[in-house]
Amino acid sequence: MNAEVKMMRTAAEAAYADALTALPAPEAIRSLREKALRLFAEKGLPHRRVEEWKYTDLRALIREMPPLAKGADGAAIAEAKKNSVLTNIGAREITFVNGAFVAELSNLKGLEKGLSITTLADALAKDASLVTLLAKINPNKYDAVFALNTAALNEGILIEVAPGAQITQPIHVRHIVTGTSPVSVFGRAVVKVGAKAQATLVQSHVGPDTVAYQTNTVLQLSVADDAELDVVRVQAEGDKAIHLSMMIGAIGNESRFRSFALTTGGAASRHTVPFAYAGRNARATIAGATLLRGKQHADTTLEIDHAMPGGESRELYKTVLDDEANGVFQGLIIVRPDAQKTDGRMMSAALLLGDNAEMDNKPELEIFADDVQCAHGATTGALDDDLLFYLRARGIPKKEAESLLIQSFFGEAVETIENAKIRDAVMNLAGGWLAARS
Amino acid sequence: MALLEVKNLQARVEEKDILRGLNLTVNPGEVHAIMGPNGSGKSTLSYVLAGKSDYEVTGGSATLEGEDLLELEPDERAARGLFLAFQYPIEIPGVASMTFLRTAVNAVRKKRGDEELSTPDFLRLVREKAKELNIDQNMLKRPVNVGFSGGEKKRNEILQMAMLEPKMCVLDETDSGLDIDALKIVADGVNRLRAKNRGFLVITHYQRLLDHIVPDVVHVMAKGKIVRTGGPELAHELEAKGYAAYDNAA
Numbered sequence: 185m186n187a188e189v190k191m192m193r194t195a196a197e198a199a200y201a202d203a204l205t206a207l208p209a210p211e212a213i214r215s216l217r218e219k220a221l222r223l224f225a226e227k228g229l230p231h232r233r234v235e236e237w238k239y240t241d242l243r244a245l246i247r248e249m250p251p252l253a254k255g256a257d258g259a260a261i262a263e264a265k266k267n268s269v270l271t272n273i274g275a276r277e278i279t280f281v282n283g284a285f286v287a288e289l290s291n292l293k294g295l296e297k298g299l300s301i302t303t304l305a306d307a308l309a310k311d312a313s314l315v316t317l318l319a320k321i322n323p324n325k326y327d328a329v330f331a332l333n334t335a336a337l338n339e340g341i342l343i344e345v346a347p348g349a350q351i352t353q354p355i356h357v358r359h360i361v362t363g364t365s366p367v368s369v370f371g372r373a374v375v376k377v378g379a380k381a382q383a384t385l386v387q388s389h390v391g392p393d394t395v396a397y398q399t400n401t402v403l404q405l406s407v408a409d410d411a412e413l414d415v416v417r418v419q420a421e422g423d424k425a426i427h428l429s430m431m432i433g434a435i436g437n438e439s440r441f442r443s444f445a446l447t448t449g450g451a452a453s454r455h456t457v458p459f460a461y462a463g464r465n466a467r468a469t470i471a472g473a474t475l476l477r478g479k480q481h482a483d484t485t486l487e488i489d490h491a492m493p494g495g496e497s498r499e500l501y502k503t504v505l506d507d508e509a510n511g512v513f514q515g516l517i518i519v520r521p522d523a524q525k526t527d528g529r530m531m532s533a534a535l536l537l538g539d540n541a542e543m544d545n546k547p548e549l550e551i552f553a554d555d556v557q558c559a560h561g562a563t564t565g566a567l568d569d570d571l572l573f574y575l576r577a578r579g580i581p582k583k584e585a586e587s588l589l590i591q592s593f594f595g596e597a598v599e600t601i602e603n604a605k606i607r608d609a610v611m612n613l614a615g616g617w618l619a620a621r622s
Numbered sequence: 623m624a625l626l627e628v629k630n631l632q633a634r635v636e637e638k639d640i641l642r643g644l645n646l647t648v649n650p651g652e653v654h655a656i657m658g659p660n661g662s663g664k665s666t667l668s669y670v671l672a673g674k675s676d677y678e679v680t681g682g683s684a685t686l687e688g689e690d691l692l693e694l695e696p697d698e699r700a701a702r703g704l705f706l707a708f709q710y711p712i713e714i715p716g717v718a719s720m721t722f723l724r725t726a727v728n729a730v731r732k733k734r735g736d737e738e739l740s741t742p743d744f745l746r747l748v749r750e751k752a753k754e755l756n757i758d759q760n761m762l763k764r765p766v767n768v769g770f771s772g773g774e775k776k777r778n779e780i781l782q783m784a785m786l787e788p789k790m791c792v793l794d795e796t797d798s799g800l801d802i803d804a805l806k807i808v809a810d811g812v813n814r815l816r817a818k819n820r821g822f823l824v825i826t827h828y829q830r831l832l833d834h835i836v837p838d839v840v841h842v843m844a845k846g847k848i849v850r851t852g853g854p855e856l857a858h859e860l861e862a863k864g865y866a867a868y869d870n871a872a
């Protein structure tokens with residue numbers, strides 16, 4: 185281990201290596217974890233000279249590693265119960281508190297036909313080959329968040345929808361952090377939707393304000409041929425938290441995928457979406473609304489990889505930045521030589537409310553096929569004075585007029601959510617953000 | 623007391639003097655028309671009264687029922703009873719017409735000390751007023767003015783006016799872009815609102831509108847001032863002779 189430790193450049197990197205080395209590993213995943221840890225030890229946290237991390241310098245951001253969370257005791261569970269984000273959407277809830285699966289706050293009973301939900305530990309005990317899936321999906325490229333998440337692999341959930349099953353009740357995976365002292369929390373969720381099946385997944389992340397905890401969650405999705413999956417994600421972490429997350433997706437022939445991400449929380453966050461078109465004629469919408477204030481920083485990085493022909497992708501991100509907040513959108517659409525007839529459209533629009541707010545927008549196209557239609561756009565602007573005046577001339581006070589315009593701005597992205605209950609609940613959360621504007 | 627009293631009003635935009643000492647008094651119940659060549663400052667007057675921040679008031683005063691308008695925020699002016707029907711109503715994508723109307727009506731009612739309207743009462747009111755103005759309900763399902771024709775936008779302005787029940791209505795070329803039937807509908811809409819405690823300032827280029835909305839007083843504006851004031855017959859005279867006589871009057 186000496187050689188590895190020498191590679192560590194910062195105290196935080198060394199602390200991660202130590203803590204994760206000491207973490208007992210179940211047999212089934214031991215070698216996977218060791219491999220990931222070795223990789224992390226070699227490459228460490230990315231910094232601003234690493235192109236994909238230019239705007240979110242993890243080495244500068246993560247100065248230390250809080251101790252690994254010790255799961256959920258009675259007090260933690262009691263605190264988690266008070267959390268009410270998206271509890272009114274009629275979903276089946278699966279709850280993790282401080283990284284630990286909490287059966288008491290999860291509903292695994294009466295699963296619809298074709299739906300299977302298993303903790304990763306149980307799933308691995310039954311079928312060790314699952315390990316390859318956990319390691320897979322993005323094997324060629326080093327990603328510190330993925331490496332750390334894999335090195336810390338412990339608890340998680342496996343959700344499988346059998347071919348042909350239509351699961352109507354949304355499945356809500358909740359990641360709740362509790363307590364008053366900083367912890368490090370890891371989580372993994374794997375969702376497999378079989379051919380011609382359909383499901384809706386919701387994922388939420390919440391935690392206490394004023395506590396500098398860190399979370400790292402990876403969601404792995406695979407959508408088989410002719411299948412349909414909707415994903416809605418809400419990141420409403422506490423105001424001092426660092427939130428690192430990935431949504432890794434692969435979609436099959438003629439499949440349909442929609443995702444929406446609401447980001448309002450954390451002192452700093454990074455959400456990376458490596459997304460592969462593994463089949464022909466697949467269609468995906470990847471949308472999001474990011475609402476930040478104070479000195480918050482949130483980075484969304486998409487990597488849309490069209491490897492097969494006939495794919496359609498729509499990316500729409502709306503970012504609202506108040507005060508001195510910093511938004512980052514990096515969106516890359518790759519169209520590989522075989523991906524003829526790809527139709528990709530990406531748009532990232534930012535609304536700056538604060539004089540010192542800043543948006544870093546980096547849309548990119550890498551096209552290697554000739555018969556494709558791809559476009560991207562990025563805009564940054566302030567509220568339109570003429571629109572504001574029109575509203576105010578009708579008696580609507582300034583703040584309310586601004587709220588109407590801000591809401592209409594991010595509303596376009598929220599509208600992409602198919603499920604009306606979830607859409608309304610997300611709109612409410614966003615409305616809460618607006619109402620708290622000073 | 624005068625409803626609207628404008629005294630020696632001077633305003634500029636981007637370093638350019640537009641209003642150069644304008645005087646105007648509208649008493650309760652009166653309809654005044656303002657006519658004048660393009661660029662004489664008619665819209666500027668309406669914007670200055672409504673409180674658009676691009677315009678800098680450099681002198682003079684404007685009061686509504688004795689209260690200094692120029693000190694108030696635009697929404698407060700609206701709540702006090704000033705209404706401007708815009709010459710060019712803008713589109714507000716993403717803001718639903720009904721949400722907008724309801725927010726406006728209730729904001730104004732709240733400031734005036736009235737109860738907010740319940741949803742059924744509000745809907746009933748919109749339906750009634752929209753019908754009077756021949757506005758299709760389906761139009762109101764769209765975002766504010768989005769996809770409305772020029773004439774529809776103008777009618778929508780009058781709908782807002784009817785909903786907000788202002789005291790002093792400033793109509794900036796509400797007739798331009800209206801077909802003959804729509805002109806009649808809009809004029810009827812305005813006439814329905816005529817009341818002894820309400821005043822109108824109708825900016826127009828055409829005598830035609832004034833056949834329907836018969837004014838008590840007609841003003842000619844040129845180069846940022848009122849240069850002549852008369853009765854309804856003045857509009858006929860302008861229609862016949864044009865503004866040539868006033869070009870140098872200011």
Ligand SMILES: Nc1ncnc2c1ncn2[C@@H]1O[C@H](COP(=O)(O)OP(=O)(O)OP(=O)(O)O)[C@@H](O)[C@H]1O
Nearest residue numbers: 635636640658659660661662663664665666667676
């Ligand atoms: N925001 C602005 N920036 C620069 N110039 C302006 C602005 N608004 C008005 N002006 C100028 O002020 C003058 C008066 O314009 P205004 O729109 O008030 O005229 P008007 O009498 O309403 O004309 P019309 O009959 O064509 O509507 C014009 O010369 C116009 O170009």
Ligand SMILES: [Mg+2]
Nearest residue numbers: 664665666709
């Ligand atoms: Mg004008």
